[in-house]
Every structure is written in C-alpha cells, then in structure tokens.
Amino acid sequence: MTSSQTTPSFVDRVAEVRRDTAETKIHVRINLDGSGTARLSTGIGFFDHMLDQIARHGLIDLDIECQGDLHIDGHHTVEDVGIALGQAFASAVGDKKGLRRYGHAYVPLDEALSRVVVDFSGRPGLHMRVPFKAGMIGAFDTQLAFEFFQGFVNHAGVTLHIDNLHGENAHHQAETVFKAFARALRMALERDARMGDVIPSTKGTL
Numbered sequence: 050m051t052s053s054q055t056t057p058s059f060v061d062r063v064a065e066v067r068r069d070t071a072e073t074k075i076h077v078r079i080n081l082d083g084s085g086t087a088r089l090s091t092g093i094g095f096f097d098h099m100l101d102q103i104a105r106h107g108l109i110d111l112d113i114e115c116q117g118d119l120h121i122d123g124h125h126t127v128e129d130v131g132i133a134l135g136q137a138f139a140s141a142v143g144d145k146k147g148l149r150r151y152g153h154a155y156v157p158l159d160e161a162l163s164r165v166v167v168d169f170s171g172r173p174g175l176h177m178r179v180p181f182k183a184g185m186i187g188a189f190d191t192q193l194a195f196e197f198f199q200g201f202v203n204h205a206g207v208t209l210h211i212d213n214l215h216g217e218n219a220h221h222q223a224e225t226v227f228k229a230f231a232r233a234l235r236m237a238l239e240r241d242a243r244m245g246d247v248i249p250s251t252k253g254t255l
Contacts, residue, residue: 061080061082062080062081062082062141062142062143062238063078063079063080063081063141064077064078064079064136064137064138064140064141065077065078065079065137066078066133066134066136066137066140068129068132068133068136070125070129072117072118072125072129073115073116073117073118073125073126073129073130074115074116074117075113075114075115075116075129075130075133076112076113076114076115077111077112077113077130077133077134077136077137078110078111078112078113078137079109079110079111079112079134079137079138079141080109080110080141081109081138081141081142081238082108083104083108083109083110083111084108084110085104085105085106085107085108085109085110086104086110086111087100087101087104087105087110087111087112087113088111088112088113088114089101089111089112089113089114090113090114090115091113091114091115091117091126091127091130092115092116092117092119092126093119093123093126093127093187093188093189094187094188094189095186095187095188095189095220095223096123096126096127096130096189096193096197098224099189099223099224099227100113100130100227102224102227102228102230102231103227103230103231103234104231105231106228106231106232106235107230107231107232107234107235107238108235109231109234109235113130113133113134115129115130117129122190123188123189123190123193124190124193124196127189127190127193127194127196127197128193128196128197128199128200129200130197130200131196131197131198131199131200131201131204132200132201132203132204133204134200134201134204134205135200135201135202135203135204135205135206135207136204136205138201138204138205138207139204139205139206142169142205142238144248145169145248145249145255146244146245146246146247146248147240147241147242147244147245147246147247147249148169148237148238148239148240148241148244148248148249149236149237149238149239149240149241149244149249150168150169150170150237150249150250150255151166151167151168151169151236151237152166152167152232152233152234152235152236152237152238153165153166153167153233153236154228154229154230154231154232154233154236155229156225156228156229156232157225158221158224158225158228159218159221160215160216160217160218160221161213161215161216161217161218161221161222161224161225162213162214162215162216162225163179163211163212163213163214163216163222163225163226163228163229164210164211164212164214164229165209165210165211165212165226165229165230165232165233166209166210166233167207167208167209167210167230167233167234167237168207168208168209168237169205169206169207169237169238169255170206170207170208170255171206171254171255172206172208173202173203173204173205173206173207173208174202174207174208174209175195175198175199175202175208175209175211176209176210176211176212177194177195177198177209177210177211177212178211178212178213179194179195179211179212179213179222179223179226180213180216181194181219181222181223182216182217182218182219182222183219186219186220186223189223191219191223194223194226198211198230209230211226211229211230213225213226
C-alpha cells in the first residue's frame with residue numbers, strides 16, 4: 050500500500066513530498082534556491098552525511114525525515130528517500146523555462162576524484178561507475194548508492210552520469226560522488242538570463 054502527495058510552488062521553486070509505504074514513512078521539503086541548510090534524519094548516519102553534501106554544495110535547503118525498516122537493512126530507506134527526493138525535484142523545478150538544464154562537476158578529496166554530469170531532460174537514465182573499495186561505510190551499504198540515484202533519476206526525470214575516476218578509500222569515493230552531484234545540480238538548476246522564458250530544448254518541452 051503506497052500513498053504519495055506532492056505540493057509544488059513553482060514561483061519559489063520549493064516542494065514538499067510525503068511518501069508512506071509499509072516499509073518507509075518519508076517527509077521531504079526542498080528549496081532549490083536556498084542557502085544549503087539541512088535537517089536530516091534517516092537513521093543511517095553516513096547517509097545523512099551524504100545528503101548534507103547535496104544541501105551544502107548544491108545550495109539547496111533540504112529537510113528529510115525517514116522512518117524505515119532498518120531492522121531489516123538500509124535498502125528501503127535509501128531507495129525510497131531517493132524516490133521521494135526525485136519527486137520533490139520534479140515538482141520544484143517547474144516548467145524548466147530559462148533553466149540551464151545541464152550541469153557537470155569534478156570534485157576531489159585526497160586520492161579520490163569523481164565526475165558527475167546531469168541533464169534535466171525529462172528522461173530518466175543512470176550510468177554509474179563507482180568501484181567502491183569497501184562494502185560498508187559505517188552502517189551504509191555502498192551498493193545502496195546506486196539504488197538512491199536510480200530512485201532519484203526515475204522520479205526527477207533526469208539523465209545522470211556518475212564516474213569515480215580515482216579512489217582507494219570508500220568514504221572518500223562516496224563523498225566525492227555526492228559533492229560532485231550537488232555541484233552539478235547547482236549548475237543545472239541555475240536560471241540562464243540569456244534564455245529568458247524559453248525552454249532549453251528544440252522540441253519546446255522537457
């Protein structure tokens with residue numbers, strides 16, 4: 050049994066999503082034109098740390114609360130947060146008029162380097178190549194990074210390419226991925242003054 054409710058405000062580019070299932074109960078609020086503040090509570094400390102990177106480096110105000118079936122494992126929590134966050138982005142971004150649409154970033158952390166490229170294309174697609182050097186980072190299963198981004202792209206309607214180019218420490222690998230994701234989002238979500246109210250597509254719609 051799944052219920053989903055989305056409340057958009059396209060003028061301010063804010064959105065609120067509630068997603069309740071038998072596995073998770075999630076409340077997400079975002080402001081795409083925020084200052085990078087975050088209130089996060091998913092029950093998985095390292096996952097909260099990664100979500101904080103999205104807020105801080107994307108300059109997105111992010112409020113996420115999730116009560117999930119962590120007595121099983123973190124899978125449903127991480128995947129469903131990705132889904133709800135994607136729904137919030139799809140709502141908040143509006144009709145995409147004047148949007149830069151594309152964003153990219155390279156981010157290093159010591160020996161690790163990751164590249165993320167995003168397109169608010171309206172078409173969900175994920176390419177992710179991150180050879181994590183460890184299976185767990187604290188209570189976070191590194192396999193779930195893929196599940197988070199897959200849930201996000203499916204519901205935000207974006208094309209996303211993620212590549213970890215170097216890295217020997219799994220924490221560093223993950224952190225560069227999430228920071229680069231944030232910076233790529235920040236670029237793509239900027240309003241392009243030269244575009245005016247034009248949708249950035251030759252099709253006239255995204």
